[in-house]
Amino acid sequence: MKLHELSDNPGATKRRKRVGRGPGSGLGKMGGRGIKGQKSRSGVAIKGYEGGQMPLYQRLPKRGFNKPNRKAFAVVNLGLIQKFVDAGKLDAAGTIDEDALIASGLVRRKLDGIRVLSKGEITSKVTLAVTGASKSAIDAVEKAGGSLTVTTAHAAE
Numbered sequence: 001m002k003l004h005e006l007s008d009n010p011g012a013t014k015r016r017k018r019v020g021r022g023p024g025s026g027l028g029k030m031g032g033r034g035i036k037g038q039k040s041r042s043g044v045a046i047k048g049y050e051g052g053q054m055p056l057y058q059r060l061p062k063r064g065f066n067k068p069n070r071k072a073f074a075v076v077n078l079g080l081i082q083k084f085v086d087a088g089k090l091d092a093a094g095t096i097d098e099d100a101l102i103a104s105g106l107v108r109r110k111l112d113g114i115r116v117l118s119k120g121e122i123t124s125k126v127t128l129a130v131t132g133a134s135k136s137a138i139d140a141v142e143k144a145g146g147s148l149t150v151t152t153a154h155a156a157e
Contacts, residue, residue, distance in 0.1 A: 019031040019032060071112040071113070072111045072112050073111060073112055073113050073114060073115035073131065073132055074107045074108070074109065074110060074111045074113070074114045074115070075114075075115055075117055076101060076106060076107060076114055076115070076116050076117070076130075077116075077117050077118070077119035077120050078116065078117070078118050078119065078120050078121070078122040078137055078140055078141070079119055079120015079121060079122070080106060080120065081096070081101075081106070081116070081122060081126065081128075082120065082121060082122045082123060082124060083120075084104055084106050085124050085126065086124075089104040089105065089106070090104050090106070090126075092124045092125065092126050094127070095127045095128075095129055096126055096127065096128050096129070097128075097129040097130070098110055098113070098114045098129070098130060098131070101114060101130075112131070113130070113131025113132060113151075113152070114130045114131055114132070115130065115131060115132035115133060115134075116128060116130050116132070116133040116134070116137045116141075116148065117133075117134050117136075117137055118134055118136040118137035118139075118140045121140075122140055122141060122144045122146070123144055124144065124146070125144060125145040125146045126141065126144070126146040127146055127147050127148075127149075128141060128146070128147070128148045128149070129149045129151060130148070130149075130150065130151065131150065131151055131152055132150060132152070133148050133150055138150075
């Protein structure tokens with residue numbers, strides 16, 4: 001195979017529409033906009049406009065609330081911790097804390113702490129010390145013979 005023999009799969013690329021480039025193009029003169037009217041002119045923004053009537057998105061009530069001081073946790077699943085232990089990136093013998101999880105590359109950054117969830121299986125006996133954990137994650141770790149300590153009391157929901 002040579003460089004000049006490379007080509008895209010048939011149908012993978014589509015030619016660009018060149019609007020307003022003469023009658024032969026099929027999109028000349030009015031450029032597919034029809035005759036006159038607001039939408040045929042440039043600088044038109046009428047997506048949510050309803051002719052002066054209050055638009056639907058403004059008529060509906062506002063809902064929901066975003067807590068300004070909410071905590072954002074980095075989430076780790078038990079299955080991934082097991083995978084990293086098997087690969088030798090995490091030491092199951094010692095305590096696995098948040099710094100160890102970051103050093104292994106399992107978590108990119110701590111944010112407001114690391115929360116362990118119970119997705120996946122854990123088979124090795126590990127000692128975890130993290131900011132938060134789900135009840136099912138704590139049960140799964142203890143069932144495998146390990147222990148999971150949560151550093152702040154309110155984070156274990």
